[in-house]
Amino acid sequence: MSVSETDGYAPVTVHNAGKPCQTFYKIVGDLSSGKIPLIVLNGGPGSTYTYVFSIKDIATLTDLPVVFYDQIGGGKSTHLPEKNGDVDFWTVQIFVDEFHSLLRHLNIKEYNVLGHSWGAVLGMEIAIRQPAGLRKLVLSSGPVSMELWVQVTRKLLETLPADLQQIIRENEEAKTYNSPEYNAAMQEFTKRFVCRLDPLPEEVTAAFKEMEADPTPYVTMQGPSEFTITGNLKDWSVIDDLHKINVPVLVTNGAHDEAQDPVVAPLFQHVPRVRWYTFANSAHMAHWEEREKYMQVVGDFLTQ
Template sequence: MSLGVTEGYAPLDLPNAGKPCQTYYKIFGDLKSCVTPLIGLHGGPGATMSYMLSLADLAEPSDGIPVVLYDQVGCGGSTLLPEKAGDVNFWTVQLFVDEFHSLMKHLEIKTYDVLGHSWGSMLGQEIAVRQPAGLRRLILSSGLASMKLWEEATRKLLETLAPDVVAKIRNHEAAGTFDSPEYAEAMNVYNKHFVCRLDPHPPEVIATFKALEDPTVYGTMEGPSEFTITGSLKTWDIIPRLFKIKVPILITNGAYDEAADSVIVPVWNVLPRVKWYTFPNSAHMAQWEERAKFMEVISGYLKLE
């Protein structure tokens, strides 16, 4: 039996964009089934749904969980807004929360589970603290609760790399030469250790790295790299608001993940209904690095009574 895939565009009302906007989405499986759909929120910001496409496995008949993925505005197949690069007043967390609910309304989805990966986990928590009626469960995949904790963890990981790699990264950061081929080569070493340990990287992951070369959203909200946070998310910290999350949560990360335990442990410490699974052979992309086990863990959690 072939898996049904639907794709389309949902209108997105962004008055400050200066032009009509839309969100590109893909649906795997049947939203009209009696199974609660899983909505995937990609990372970056600006990383596109490409590296999340493995989640379509959950929609196969063996699990039968409808999966909705979408490119957040500003990247991929959604409306691109390069003219808004650097505009921190435009690229806000609230913009992406609003886009999520706009898409749910367009697709007439009233009850849903959310899986947010990396920045997507931040967005997932921002959605959850607002206590929307439709949210049933939240999965924080390689996520974080505070950008300060993230910066501390990724800096610590950086120091474990070969001294020459660390020196190249430090030198180019000091000079601001983030477009240097040498810097890109050094960053590739970091990525192979702490982002995706598969060699070669899956094409879907390569496509996402390519998408992140566009600095419009990532550069504005994050900065030039995973450990040099200069964008508007630098002070992001949801820890004081975690108590507002009322739904059950599953935390996942990898043993070699740049999303180290320390960046997400506040969720575990604060909230009562939290489960945690660490993938022993993965970095930041367990959905590829341990694909079958990842789907088993996610499916098992979503099917809990």
């Protein structure tokens, strides 16, 4: 069954951006069908919807429309490299505001949300504010606090061969994050804990390259790497607010995920209505690594 795809741009007001901004979106399916759409939030911050575009399978599987979009600073949406390092500009709130601005533009009143990695962080931030239209929430491989994230990823680093650990340690101390040796060591981390498919899906590789071309949101909010958090998310935690999430939640991660169980477990402990599924053969990207199973688990949750 073929499903229609529609592209567009929505104007978005970004406080202190200094120029007009717009959000690129792609709709898979029919928003006028009367069925509650799924809004997908990609990771990064600063990546692009293309690496989560496999989730379009949900539209075919469930007949629910699926909306993807590039968050501000990434993909085909407005880039703001002049704001690199501006921690007062790059806040969680501008992404929350952009999300609701897009919903208003598309006249979406009721919706489900799926967030992956940073997108799950954004999804939690949206949900704790208890918006009236939110019906269900899927949180895939996203941490509830950066302190937990650093603890877990540092432990994963210790499982790499000793020579790679030393390369990473020396380059982090020297802040030479662009050295070929450091990048080679990071590729091994990626193979083990981000996506275990070989070769990587083209969509994933393309998203990595896009972030390399303009890493503004990522380096400002997170830092130079997955486990060196120097940006303004360094002290971020949502643990104390998880009880405010008032919709059913599906938490997912992979057995080999950089988002290991300790970084998602507080969701299971503190969210009132929650279920948790771990994909046995996946790292951080079950939507590619176990694509069919992922869509089945998410689709069942959304349609029950």
